[in-house]
Amino acid sequence: MTAQRIDGKVFAATVREKVAGHVARLKEVHGLIPGLAVVLVGEDPASQVYVRNKGKQTIEVGMNSFEHKLPVNTSQEDLLALLDKLNADPEIHGILVQLPLPSHLNEDLVINRISPEKDVDGFHISNVGLLATGQKAMVPCTPLGCLMMLRDHHGSLSGLNAVVVGRSNIVGKPMASLLLRDSCTVTIAHSRTKDIEALCRGADIVVAAVGRPQMVTGDWIKPGATVIDVGINRIDAPEKGEGKTRLVGDCDFDSCAEVAGAITPVPGGVGPMTIACLLANTVTACCRANGLPEPEGLTA
Numbered sequence: 625m626t627a628q629r630i631d632g633k634v635f636a637a638t639v640r641e642k643v644a645g646h647v648a649r650l651k652e653v654h655g656l657i658p659g660l661a662v663v664l665v666g667e668d669p670a671s672q673v674y675v676r677n678k679g680k681q682t683i684e685v686g687m688n689s690f691e692h693k694l695p696v697n698t699s700q701e702d703l704l705a706l707l708d709k710l711n712a713d714p715e716i717h718g719i720l721v722q723l724p725l726p727s728h729l730n731e732d733l734v735i736n737r738i739s740p741e742k743d744v745d746g747f748h749i750s751n752v753g754l755l756a757t758g759q760k761a762m763v764p765c766t767p768l769g770c771l772m773m774l775r776d777h778h779g780s781l782s783g784l785n786a787v788v789v790g791r792s793n794i795v796g797k798p799m800a801s802l803l804l805r806d807s808c809t810v811t812i813a814h815s816r817t818k819d820i821e822a823l824c825r826g827a828d829i830v831v832a833a834v835g836r837p838q839m840v841t842g843d844w845i846k847p848g849a850t851v852i853d854v855g856i857n858r859i860d861a862p863e864k865g866e867g868k869t870r871l872v873g874d875c876d877f878d879s880c881a882e883v884a885g886a887i888t889p890v891p892g893g894v895g896p897m898t899i900a901c902l903l904a905n906t907v908t909a910c911c912r913a914n915g916l917p918e919p920e921g922l923t924a
Contacts, residue, residue, distance in 0.1 A: 627851070627884040630773055636896035639772065639922070640685055643903045646919045647686040650910065658910035659688035660718040660744065660902070661710050665703065665729065666696035671722045678720070681899050687906060690716060696726050703729060704737050711739040717913055718744035718906035741913060744905040746798065755801045762905055763924045767799040769897025770831060770852045771806070771924055777850060777886055782807040787824050789813045789840065789874070790833035795854050799831050802924055820844075832874035842879030851880050851887040854894050 650656040660682050664675045675691065682689035692706060703721075710719050719742045725731050735743075740750040746764035754761035774781060786808040790796040796812060803810045808829065813820050815834075824830050824844040832840045833854035845851060855874030864870065873890030881887050888894055904922035911918050 627881040628777075628886040629881075630777060630850075630852075630886050630888045630893060632769075632773070632888060632893040632896045635773060635776065636769075636900040639897070639900040639904060640681065642919070642921055643900070643907055644685040646907050646922070650907070650916075651686065654914065654916065656910060656914060657686070657688050657715075658718070658906050659690060659713075659716045660720065660906045661690040661692065661713075661716045663692045663694065663703070663706065663710075663719070663721045665694045665698050665722075666726050668722075668724070671724075675722055678899055678902065681903060682906075685903055687903065688715065698726075698729075700729055700733070703734060707734070707737045711737075711742060716742065717910040718742055718902075720745050720902065742909060744902055744909055746905070747794070752793070752798070755798055758801075758805055761924075762909065763802065764794060764798045765898045765901040765905060766795050766833075766854060766894060767802050768901040768905070768924055769894055770799060770854065771802045772901070773852065773888065773894075773897065774803075774829060774850065775806070780806075781829070784808050784828040785811075785826060786829040786831065787811045787813055787827040788831045788833065789820070789824070790831075790835070790854075792833065792835075795831075795833040799833065803829070803831075805924065830875075834874050836874055837872050838874070838876040840875040840880065842876065842881075842883045845880050845883040847883055848885035849883075851875055851884045852894065853877070853888050853890050856890060856895060 662675050679689045710716050719738045735747045740748045743762050746762045751761040786803045788796050788800050791814045800810045800812050821844045825846050829850050831852045837857035837859050853873035853875040858869045861868045861870040871891050907919050
């Protein structure tokens with residue numbers, strides 16, 4: 625048995641299409657254009673690529689993109705003042721501060737300065753609390769993307785056993801909250817979990833978000849289970865030539881694919897969904913800010 629590949633690129637394209645359709649209707653019927661502001665502090669090359677991609681995709685779906693690039697030595701005070709200005713701007717519905725920030729800035733303070741209604745990353749403490757208590761929240765983009773893929777593959781998730789490997793605030797914990805909301809039985813496993821392999825073998829759904837290359841192997845997977853691999857790890861690839869590297873997930877793809885019913889590849893699985901869900905969150909934020917119905921199929 626070979627697992628069905630869940631193609632994140634194709635799925636993300638359908639999400640962006642839905643977003644573009646909703647944006648067009650908001651313009652036509654209500655004269656509204658959702659706006660996303662992205663703040664980048666410093667010159668981190670990976671962050672610059674992310675920000676460029678976010679801006680490009682924002683414009684492609686018909687939304688307004690506002691980019692604020694600040695020097696690496698920007699003070700805490702100046703960054704917070706910019707966020708206050710963006711919070712007060714009615715044309716901006718989503719605000720995202722690209723992480724990581726330079727070490728002299730306090731990430732928690734910065735994230736929690738963003739208005740919770742405009743926090744399209746879903747990292748604000750209010751959104752974390754709302755999600756954990758099953759209320760309407762802005763949901764972090766990566767777990768939202770995973771949830772959309774799982775719903776698409778399974779239809780209903782009700783009653784399924786799910787194991788989330790990893791307990792980060794960005795993926796592991798919100799993922800567990802979302803799966804609980806969809807009536808899964810959820811276990812969070814992590815580096816201290818005893819007999820983690822046996823725990824995973826009992827799961828209908830395994831979400832690997834631990835940041836260890838190829839940690840989850842095929843003998844951890846129950847035959848026919850769905851495997852969502854959130855990990856993005858760069859490892860040496862001498863077969864490609866000296867000094868070359870390749871991207872792998874937290875799962876050993878080949879061995880897991882032999883056992884699983886469905887699996888996301890790395891790259892090309894969960895990754896493309898993250899920006900697509902950022903755009904979806906911005907549309908949702910715009911609708912909520914204007915008392916309009918939320919876009920169907922784009923929320924948790």
